[in-house]
Amino acid sequence: MNYQIRSFEEYEDAYRKSVEDPEGFWGEIAEQFQWRKKWDKVLQWNFEEPDVKWFQGGKLNITENCLDRHLQTQGNTLALIWEPNDPREAAVKITYRELYEKVCRFANVLKKHGAKKGDRICIYLPMVPELAVAVLACARIGAIHSVVFGGFSARSIAERIQDAQCSIVITADGSFRGTKTIPLKEVIDDALEQCPSVKSVLVHTRTRTPVYMQRGRDYWLQEELKGADSDCPAEEMDAEDMLFILYTSGSTGKPKGVVHTCGGYMVYAAYTFSNVFQYAQPEIHFCTADIGWITGHTYIVYGPLACGATSVMFEGVPNYPDAGRLWDIVDKYRVNILYTAPTAIRSLMQSGMKFVEGKDLSSLTKLGSVGEPINEEAWYWFHEHIGKGQCPIVDTWWQTETAGIMISPLAGITETKPGYATLPLPGVQPVLLDEKGEEIQGNGVSGNLCIKFPWPGIIRTTYGDHERCRQNYFDTYKGMYFTGDGCLRDKDGYYRITGRVDDVINVSGHRIGTAEVENAINMHTGVVESAVVGYPHAIKGQGIYAYVITEKGIEEEESARQGISATVARLIGPIAKPDKIQFVRGLPKTRSGKIMRRILRKIAEGDTANLGDTSALLDPPIVDEIKNGAVIS
Template identity: 75%
Template sequence: MSYPYQIKSFEEYQQAWQYSVTDPEGFWAQVADNFYWRKKWDRVLEWNFKDPDVKWFQGAKLNITENCLDRHLGTLGNQPAIIWEPNDPEERHRVLTYRTLYNKVCQFANVLKNNGVKKGDRICIYMGMIPELAIAVLACARIGAIHSVVFGGFSAQSIADRIQDAQCSLVITCDGAFRGGKDIPLKSVIDDALIGCPSVKKVIVCTRTRTPVSMLKGRDVWWEDEIKAVETQGNPSCPAEEMDAEDELFILYTSGSTGKPKGVVHTCGGYMVYANYTFVNTFQYKLGEVFFCTADIGWITGHSYIVYGPLSAGATTVMFEGIPTFPDAGRFWDIVDKFRVTTLYTAPTAIRSLMGFGLGPVNHKDLSSLRKLGSVGEPINEEAWHWFKDNIGKGRCPISDTWWQTETGGIMITTLAGVTPEKPGYATLPMPGIQPVLVDENGKEIEGNGVSGNLCIKFPWPGMIRTTYGDHERCRKTYFATYENLYFTGDGCMRDEEGFYRITGRVDDVLNVSGHRIGTAEVENAINMHAGVVESAVVGYPHDVKGQGIYAFVILENMSKDLDLFRKDIIQTVSRIIGPIAKPDKIQFVSGLPKTRSGKIMRRILRKISENELDNLGDTTTLLDPGVVEEIKRNRLS
């Protein structure tokens, strides 16, 4: 399988980008011609950013799993599709060839059908990083069910919110999951979540940890039993449901600047084309290479670059159950060595964490198979970039510092490995088909180089968000209402003298903690649910490992109580309501918050205090009580 749309030189990149801007429809039609469509499109693109209403490949019919599985069987049937490495290095790894994966997906698709799942039903998937997670995702897509994968670290309340929002009819989970030295009781968390979720009629439970679980008669069934039932029916195949290019493929919930997570909706045709195109070009993938993305499938990175991007390209993709520091900090390098990994795509948080262990865990590991490195989740700082390049890539592997979002579906600005120029700390240049612009606060475009502004995109691309599930107005307000006729990313950005882009961080009330977006309002809502809390305000601050840490300023009803215990209680409350990823790193108890006379909390001031910029707070005389600021400064946590 060759990729006629793979860019091989900087000159080709410049030509492709120019073509994609002057004739976007011609450009994307040419790329899309390389996929299997049951029926070709009548129109490539119809769009406006006002409503917003974006449709790609209108009238086309397809099923994404036929492009990820069926079309590879003749030529790549015996090639590894997924290599799974378990949490415990002593446990045997698994290799699923394209033929095996196809059979297992068909089998589980029939299980879903036996359990009443129909095209258009929403299915919640809450599993650990085992091959069955990828199988479940693809099985949903095969029969036209819409999957909503929830990261295995979220709390029962967070899962319940997502299930209720999407009105899921079925949940797929495991008895438990292994993550480092921990066992996560997934089924038990699901049981708690489902107390308030009457839409869920069935729960399919896959065995992983052999943790004792409660199984409700009539609702809960074992994955293994359901597979046996399908086997006795004697028909392993499952015809793929014909989908319209604009039919919904999946919902993925992401934090926003308001408390309620929003369900980002991606559709079948455009998402498939974009995930594949960006995978093949960013990582310059060649057939037979081993691609290792260290993300969890619960995040968009796992959807696009463990499952759909690599599999639609006939690639071999590594899926890892564990964490980078268990049983020791050499785990990533062991996996690279063991499977002769060609491309390693990971997060700056992981890199910075591993830097802290020095070079001992890297030494004596054979990393000679590596050809390309990638970074995702947040801008990678220069120190980490050089450490990654010098010690892991041995100075010979290009680094793709990729910028993109859940909402964009795939990589937007990046170095194409070994093809376009790289620069430490910079995402560099846009993918073909992507038209970034920088605007000022009034939405006026800032032209030229050596400038900074808010990053927007001025023309649609196939992988972009179509709506927020069940609330299209929220989609319009969040992404398309800030600046007219532009998609607003929520990120600040600078464009240097060479025209390279550098992302400077969020400009809205969203934190980027270890590459995961968490809304400040979401954390504040959770803190405020603690019985002793009157009010709170949350901001981000620079964190050596996570990129951003969470700093909470909290007013208590009674300041004379045991404050250390209160801190622990608040952390426990946030963990229970959202999940451990959202717990504050610092909690400062205060008597008041800096507010305007209209009652608005001035988070800008709190952010400066958290960053220790105490002499740069701006004018505080207009505040309701300027004295509050002095008290907060005095008691700032270092």
């Protein structure tokens, strides 16, 4: 990894070069990967259509870079360490050679079921080794994977399968998550009632839950793998061929399929992993994310494997069987790099120091935070009690759409500030814009965060709907990628993300569109209309506050709240359940019918002293009614 930055001076030199000569900069980095054919052109782009192409004409397969090229030098090095949900169950350790063989066998099973280059395959699995293997097996044969988080509902899965027209689903009988057993196959069966494109379902055995198996469609994965060959030549892919679709919640009700491609994604995933975490073999890297989210794609699977790293993959949750579980894993595997979410840190912090005491955390050298800005109290607790004051914290800002980390300290190189993502990585050119789209120059300023030049991991399109991609990210400010986040740049030029400026709530680091939750609430019997906003939540960062209008008065409010929550959980998934539900007679609307979310947000936050002028609303008295009936926890 000759592209790893070793000092702040090297960072400044790399950043300067990446801005002055981006094609030369990224071309040099890309040279260090294995290509079947070198590219003809490093970059072609415009942000109007948008149309961005990296390493055009280059031929490769990402799995050859994640697996094959490591076999001679580190075939016996551990690629993955799997820690099960139940600490009494045996862990699984997989070397690069073993992972290569598992991926080839799985790829041959997919081919046996008719999968070919360009086909879409839905993966709905627990955090078991087969999930990483399935992702790589798809990439091996040029099929496009679409991983769906194991907490989503049948309806949410069906929407994603229908949008991508998936031909194969890979799932399990069930999953273990803390004390719960989740019936994954049952959920898939419900989803597939609306998905005629699916021809085969491969079912991994995990919980041994009795499940329905449809003849000619459903196959036990273990049985299929038994006779599969452990050799599968990698499909040659163009750098701009699709690698995966990952669905993210939008500000309109329908989830959008973010598309990433083979060449640029590979280069950016490996470059950011190597530099942000300053990875050096034989360090043990533990990212606590689920592979169902982009963090797991980039920093459990592709980034670490492309760098020949060893990654810990954890099936369970941080508080099972108690709040010391993450520290037990660090102790057990002598973890060096721990990358987790502020939600987890705040939750474990509230559990108290008794779960930290007696755990040997001396192996830790670097800590990371992802999903949302980390608050200062959690930052200091993480630094002092987990890092023992010795470990730099990389507070990373990025998105599903960016594929990898964009603004972050480089561990041990950049001076950190609690709550700050600090400085952009080489190749990332952030700007702050005002509401008129004018660039705000200098330091000590704040505005809307945009990026003015492409990086290799940039979103290429939203699957099947390029116009939606253009409108969401490139239409608000011409010639810019709009992140949807507000941002402050302090006197030192350090960046601090101040939160979403659109109708998306960041719950435990996961972006959930308000429209999607409102659509689900409105499906509940007796609901006329709803409005959803985010509010500060001590553990999750943001909670979901729902204002709900019903056809008739509510006699049993708590029962109605439980029913609405159950509807949202069924239609989207438990992660989207409102934390607070307030039943209201009406909503504050302008005379044109627009809901004044700013007022609802302030009421939800408990900041009712300055709601502004409400006299121009259609029904001004409704504001006081809502304010007086606010749900206070």
